[in-house]
Amino acid sequence: MNSATVRNLLVRGMLAGLGAGLLALVVAYFLGEPGVDSAIGFEEAHAPAHEHEVELVSRSLQSTAGLATGVLVYGIAFGGIAALAFCFALGRVGRFSARATALLLSGAALLAVYVVPFLKYPANPPSVGDPDTIGKRTSLYFLMMVLSVLLAIAATILGKRLAPRLGTWYATVVALAAFAVVIGLAYAFLPVINEVPADFPATLLWRFRLSALAIQATLWGGLGLIFGELAERLLNPKPAAVPAAGVPAAN
Amino acid sequence: MAQHVAQPTATTPTLPAKLPLSAVVPWAAFFGILMLVLLYFVGAEQGATSLVSGAGVHEWVHDARHLLGFPCH
Numbered sequence: 001m002n003s004a005t006v007r008n009l010l011v012r013g014m015l016a017g018l019g020a021g022l023l024a025l026v027v028a029y030f031l032g033e034p035g036v037d038s039a040i041g042f043e044e045a046h047a048p049a050h051e052h053e054v055e056l057v058s059r060s061l062q063s064t065a066g067l068a069t070g071v072l073v074y075g076i077a078f079g080g081i082a083a084l085a086f087c088f089a090l091g092r093v094g095r096f097s098a099r100a101t102a103l104l105l106s107g108a109a110l111l112a113v114y115v116v117p118f119l120k121y122p123a124n125p126p127s128v129g130d131p132d133t134i135g136k137r138t139s140l141y142f143l144m145m146v147l148s149v150l151l152a153i154a155a156t157i158l159g160k161r162l163a164p165r166l167g168t169w170y171a172t173v174v175a176l177a178a179f180a181v182v183i184g185l186a187y188a189f190l191p192v193i194n195e196v197p198a199d200f201p202a203t204l205l206w207r208f209r210l211s212a213l214a215i216q217a218t219l220w221g222g223l224g225l226i227f228g229e230l231a232e233r234l235l236n237p238k239p240a241a242v243p244a245a246g247v248p249a250a251n
Numbered sequence: 252m253a254q255h256v257a258q259p260t261a262t263t264p265t266l267p268a269k270l271p272l273s274a275v276v277p278w279a280a281f282f283g284i285l286m287l288v289l290l291y292f293v294g295a296e297q298g299a300t301s302l303v304s305g306a307g308v309h310e311w312v313h314d315a316r317h318l319l320g321f322p323c324h
Contacts, residue, residue, distance in 0.1 A: 002274035010278055032318040057310040070293050070315020077289040084279040091269035098267045114320065123320035137322035138299035212320050235267050 005234070010083045012230040017079015020222030021072040027211070027218045028071055033063050035125055035208035042200060043127035071215070079223055082109060086231065093156060094168070098235045099228035106224030112152035114216045117144040120187050123212035125205065130195045137193055147186055155179040294321040 040059070057066060082105060089105055096104060121141045129137065159175030166174065196205060294316060296302060297309035309316075309324075316323040 002271055003278070006270060006274050006278045010282055028315070028318050033314065036314050036317055055310075056305075056307055057313070062310065062314045066311045067314040067318070070312035070319065073289050073293050074315065074319055077286040077293070080282055080286040084275070084283055087270050087275040087279070088272075091267050095266055097265075101267070118320055121322070123317065124322070125317055126323075129322065129324065131324045134322060134324060135299040138295055141320075141322050142295070212318055215318055216320070236265055 006084075006087050008234055009087055009231060010080055012234065013079045013081075013083020013086065013227055014076050015079070016223055016227035016230055017075040017077070017082070018072060019075075019226045020079065020219050021075020023222040024075060024215050024219035025068055025071045028067060028215045029063070031211040031214055032208070033067070035204060035211055036063065038201075038204050039125035039127050039208065042204070046127070046197065046199065071219075075219055075223070078109070078113070078219070079227065082106060082223060082227065083231075085109070086227070090235075093160070097232065099232040102228030102231055103224040106220045106227070108152060108156075110216060110220035112148045113145060114220070115213075116148040116183055117141060118209075118213065118216075120144055120190065121193060122209050124195075125208040128196050128200060128205065133193070133195065140190060140193065144186065144190065148183065151179055151182055294319070298323060 037059075082102075086102055086105055090098065090101055093101065093104070121137070121144055155175040155178055158178060159171045162171035162174055165171075292308060293312055297306055298316075298321075313323065
């Protein structure tokens with residue numbers, strides 16, 4: 001029974017991820033793509049040394065079908081992971097309903113998976129970033145992401161451990177403060193990456209990064225709400241079938 | 252009788268029961284890794300590391316990779 005519940009939640013998580021991915025795709029297409037196009041325009045105008053080979057995938061495909069593939073697969077994958085994390089968190093993080101647990105979890109995931117790494121290594125439009133440092137940038141970005149997620153889990157466990165002694169409020173404050181201190185140390189000690197070309201438009205960079213943040217906020221917000229709804233209905237079905245059909249006035 | 256049974260669910264919000272870890276761990280191990288592989292193909296394949304030769308995967312998800320915040324070329 002319980003294994004079947006986990007399977008059902010996983011399927012719902014991936015479906016919710018697909019739905020949230022569609023919402024994020026709309027944001028990515030309308031808010032993000034203009035920035036990508038402007039940045040590619042800048043790249044072509046300012047870097048004549050970077051000769052262009054035959055393009056494998058046309059811009060019009062990259063900005064539509066390619067974008068959709070990436071965002072939707074990302075949504076489905078994180079939907080599945082969030083559903084599995086939800087299975088661990090349910091009934092363990094505190095006195096929250098299934099719906100509230102889902103939204104709390106997706107909010108925490110937005111912070112740990114995206115916002116915390118983003119503040120150190122923000123999203124970059126095309127033409128920002130030296131191709132020779134891709135290895136270093138990729139390892140640092142994933143290191144920051146893994147560190148942030150592990151620390152968020154550790155902080156949650158710390159908060160639960162402290163709760164009997166300090167009470168829920170102070171335990172949560174202490175756990176969040178501990179998370180912030182360790183993340184701050186990581187920010188301070190991990191290498192800085194700044195490969196923005198000197199004459200790259202600052203407003204374009206700012207708008208691109210804001211749109212990247214908006215995409216993630218939409219994705220995780222949508223995931224929390226949709227998955228929460230689906231999980232609530234699975235785990236706590238409305239007792240519609242329990243009262244006999246003949247007594248509609250009773251409730 | 253029926254009302255006696257129905258009352259607790261009506262007054263106290265039902266808090267969900269824990270799912271036993273033994274039921275969650277097998278799903279988490281298998282599907283967790285599968286999901287991470289998907290993320291790898293969206294976020295990093297043919298960037299820092301390459302499992303598939305060429306640049307088709309990179310070029311196809313190029314815009315998504317930039318907009319989702321992954322380092323890209």
